[in-house]
Amino acid sequence: xxxxxxxxxxxxxxxxxxxxxxxxxxxxxxxxxxxxxxxxxxxxxxxxxxxxxxxxxxxxxxxxxxxxxxxxxxxxxxxxxxxxxxxxxxxxxxxxxxxxxxxxxxxxxxxxxxxxxxxxxxxxxxxxxxxxxxxxxxxxxxxxxxxxxxxxxxxxxxxxxxxxxxxxxxxxxxxxxxxxxxxxxxxxxxxxxxxxxxxxxxxxxxxxxxxxxxxxxxxxxxxxxxxxxxxxxxxxxxxxxxxxxxxxxxxxxxxxxxxxxxxxxxxxxxxxxxxxxxxxxxxxxxxxxxxxxxxxxxxxxxxxxxxxxxxxxxxxxxxxxxxxxxxxxxxxxxxxxxxxxxxxxxxxxxxxxxxxxxxxxxxxxxxxxxxxxxxxxxxxxxxxxxxx
Amino acid sequence: xxxxxxxxxxxxxxxxxxxxxxxxxxxxxxxxxxxxxxxxxxxxxxxxxxxxxxxxxxxxxxxxxxxxxxxxxxxxxxxxxxxxxxxxxxxxxxxxxxxxxxxxxxxxxxxxxxxxxxxxxxxxxxxxxxxxxxxxxxxxxxxxxxxxxxxxxxxxxxxxxxxxxxxxxxxxxxxxxxxxxxxxxxxxxxxxxxxxxxxxxxxxxxxxxxxxxxxxxxxxxxxxxxxxxxxxxxxxxxxxxxxxxxxxxxxxxxxxxxxxxxxxxxxxxxxxxxxxxxxxxxxxxxxxxxxxxxxxxxxxxxxxxxxxxxxxxxxxxxxxxxxxxxxxxxxxxxxxxxxxxxxxxxxxxxxxxxxxxxxxxxxxxxxxxxxxxxxxxxxxxxxxxxxx
Numbered sequence: 001x002x003x004x005x006x007x008x009x010x011x012x013x014x015x016x017x018x019x020x021x022x023x024x025x026x027x028x029x030x031x032x033x034x035x036x037x038x039x040x041x042x043x044x045x046x047x048x049x050x051x052x053x054x055x056x057x058x059x060x061x062x063x064x065x066x067x068x069x070x071x072x073x074x075x076x077x078x079x080x081x082x083x084x085x086x087x088x089x090x091x092x093x094x095x096x097x098x099x100x101x102x103x104x105x106x107x108x109x110x111x112x113x114x115x116x117x118x119x120x121x122x123x124x125x126x127x128x129x130x131x132x133x134x135x136x137x138x139x140x141x142x143x144x145x146x147x148x149x150x151x152x153x154x155x156x157x158x159x160x161x162x163x164x165x166x167x168x169x170x171x172x173x174x175x176x177x178x179x180x181x182x183x184x185x186x187x188x189x190x191x192x193x194x195x196x197x198x199x200x201x202x203x204x205x206x207x208x209x210x211x212x213x214x215x216x217x218x219x220x221x222x223x224x225x226x227x228x229x230x231x232x233x234x235x236x237x238x239x240x241x242x243x244x245x246x247x248x249x250x251x252x253x254x255x256x257x258x259x260x261x262x263x264x265x266x267x268x269x270x271x272x273x274x275x276x277x278x279x280x281x282x283x284x285x286x287x288x289x290x291x292x293x294x295x296x297x298x299x300x301x302x303x304x305x306x307x308x309x310x311x312x313x314x315x316x317x318x319x320x321x322x323x324x325x326x327x328x329x330x331x332x333x334x335x336x337x338x339x340x341x342x343x344x345x346x347x348x349x350x351x352x353x354x355x356x357x358x359x360x361x362x363x364x365x366x367x368x369x370x371x372x373x374x375x376x377x378x379x380x381x382x383x384x385x386x387x388x
Numbered sequence: 389x390x391x392x393x394x395x396x397x398x399x400x401x402x403x404x405x406x407x408x409x410x411x412x413x414x415x416x417x418x419x420x421x422x423x424x425x426x427x428x429x430x431x432x433x434x435x436x437x438x439x440x441x442x443x444x445x446x447x448x449x450x451x452x453x454x455x456x457x458x459x460x461x462x463x464x465x466x467x468x469x470x471x472x473x474x475x476x477x478x479x480x481x482x483x484x485x486x487x488x489x490x491x492x493x494x495x496x497x498x499x500x501x502x503x504x505x506x507x508x509x510x511x512x513x514x515x516x517x518x519x520x521x522x523x524x525x526x527x528x529x530x531x532x533x534x535x536x537x538x539x540x541x542x543x544x545x546x547x548x549x550x551x552x553x554x555x556x557x558x559x560x561x562x563x564x565x566x567x568x569x570x571x572x573x574x575x576x577x578x579x580x581x582x583x584x585x586x587x588x589x590x591x592x593x594x595x596x597x598x599x600x601x602x603x604x605x606x607x608x609x610x611x612x613x614x615x616x617x618x619x620x621x622x623x624x625x626x627x628x629x630x631x632x633x634x635x636x637x638x639x640x641x642x643x644x645x646x647x648x649x650x651x652x653x654x655x656x657x658x659x660x661x662x663x664x665x666x667x668x669x670x671x672x673x674x675x676x677x678x679x680x681x682x683x684x685x686x687x688x689x690x691x692x693x694x695x696x697x698x699x700x701x702x703x704x705x706x707x708x709x710x711x712x713x714x715x716x717x718x719x720x721x722x723x724x725x726x727x728x729x730x731x732x733x734x735x736x737x738x739x740x741x742x743x744x745x746x747x748x749x750x751x752x753x754x755x756x757x758x759x760x761x762x763x764x765x766x767x768x769x770x771x772x773x774x775x776x
């Protein structure tokens with residue numbers, strides 16, 4: 001048995017005002033090619049296939065198209081669960097009809113049966129467990145005492161384990177936050193006011209656990225419990241991630257463990273952070289990598305920089321945000337006066353704080369005098385003057 | 389070949405503040421039973437299966453469940469097109485995968501191939517034509533001059549006809565307003581500022597045309613061009629409709645025509661209009677049919693009726709609206725003063741018009757005096773009085 005494990009496609013997501021649908025279609029073309037080339041026995045998609053419960057219509061079309069290519073054109077079975085971003089009912093539409101074509105969509109917890117797929121060395125049971133709120137697990141038989149995600153997962157997995165066919169490999173497909181995992185800015189926390197985390201120990205008994213939710217590809221307490229990571233980088237704090245999909249193989253290891261090989265997909269545009277002085281960023285773009293990537297610029301100039309976004313966008317058309325290195329390093333200054341009621345401070349005091357935050361140093365006496373002359377002129381202008 | 393023709397399910401629709409989902413599930417249970425009992429060769433659903441482009445999740449679940457019962461449990465092929473209420477992309481999700489299980493969902497115009505189904509006397513070609521705006525037809529080859537629905541339909545049907553397999557029966561499944569049809573209040577017009585209508589003559593060459601859009605079951609210019617009508621009564625002006633689904637059979641007529649037999653489904657609650665004096669409606673409910681139907685009450689009392697809705701609802705829990713027979717008969721009065729700026733009229737003038745609309749006669753001098761005394765008291769009450 002060899003299958004591809006992927007998750008967190010977030011189809012229909014926007015990134016700083018740009019639709020990522022073309023980017024998603026671009027890497028999904030490669031994904032379908034990879035699945036066909038590797039002649040995998042299955043594809044597993046561990047939740048958050050859409051970015052929201054009601055995805056845009058073109059995201060629906062894209063998913064339908066990708067699933068058709070996998071299931072119909074290449075005859076590769078697909079196991080797909082709903083994540084916390086998906087609508088359980090919408091993801092599950094047509095489930096029993098799709099199943100007969102090898103497309104196993106599980107949105108709600110109403111069915112816990114395994115999907116048995118044929119590997120090269122016999123059948124493997126896949127257990128698709130869509131994302132569930134603890135309240136759903138509480139409604140299951142014996143689940144009355146469930147109060148958090150860890151107990152919910154533990155309770156549901158005990159039920160799944162009790163139905164295990166012996167002498168089978170068992171693969172769990174789930175969407176959860178395994179405690180200790182490395183989070184990214186683009187994930188939506190599962191629990192407000194609590195960790196929402198589950199310990200890796202709840203997954204005892206499964207030969208492989210194909211997880212979704214965390215966007216960085218990573219192991220979760222064990223080599224056989226893994227996040228595939230998201231399809232693309234969905235925030236700038238993921239710029240350093242190596243996004244990939246995981247090829248999981250059971251045959252090759254003498255100890256019975258699986259082998260997991262990451263396969264990188266080439267994004268249409270990478271998500272990167274570039275850093276430098278304005279003059280270098282503007283004149284020496286070739287030093288900063290592909291100009292059309294999705295970029296965040298860290299500007300290291302000491303002095304004031306006017307209209308940085310517009311000027312840089314002439315060189316870097318997909319520049320999405322700018323930061324000032326000095327500002328990022330020191331953070332906003334909160335001085336004694338700043339901590340109080342800002343309405344009691346004079347315009348000069350307020351601007352002095354702002355200047356310090358932006359420049360990392362106090363303004364000079366000459367700068368203060370220039371500011372005060374300008375504001376006086378503004379405030380004293382006649383109400384019908386050109387300034388108003 | 390014998391198949392059931394239905395349309396305009398509008399799953400997820402609300403009726404005067406009540407969800408109709410249970411009512412829809414109730415008749416769809418009967419529909420599935422009918423299809424199984426009659427052992428039909430196909431089910432045709434001619435659009436507006438949902439009430440809106442993004443239907444509620446429980447409506448999605450209901451449709452999925454009904455389709456599964458038809459296609460998987462009873463092995464009856466289904467041909468379903470998007471109507472003007474549906475989202476073409478969402479309806480079409482998974483289409484090529486579903487097709488292999490006999491579920492033929494067509495949302496967009498991207499494919500015009502026929503669905504060939506086996507009848508008792510050979511194959512029949514079903515041509516699913518989802519609802520399209522004229523702009524879509526204009527984008528098709530040779531469609532540049534299309535400006536309205538009639539031209540769009542004509543253009544698309546010419547393309548379909550040009551691919552006709554000879555010696556086959558041809559059934560068109562379409563969602564359109566055929567000119568001359570009888571409209572209902574619960575339909576959404578296809579065209580603003582124009583009829584949006586197509587003449588029956590465009591359907592030349594088809595053995596049967598299974599239409600959706602109009603909610604009253606009716607023929608449309610020919611016995612072989614028909615609306616099945618909506619699943620339920622969706623407005624009170626449909627109270628007198630006989631809602632049904634159509635059993636269409638090709639075998640039995642010597643002249644080659646089809647035989648169409650309506651089958652009524654029993655609604656969980658009928659939609660009816662009851663009429664009478666308040667005293668009779670309240671005391672003699674048994675004379676007005678099932679009390680728990682969805683009702684509109686026409687009240688025939690001459691005098692003023694206070695709190696009619698609340699009092700009647702104690703007897704008729706699903707009373708949805710009340711009308712006063714006199715008011716409905718005469719309509720609002722627009723007298724000389726009423727046609728002008730209402731802000732220039734005194735409270736007494738305004739109330740005199742209202743009184744006339746409600747009662748069908750002018751108020752007496754004593755009534756006018758009572759009104760003026762009451763309003764004077766209200767207007768002169770001290771600002772801190774109990775009236776304020």
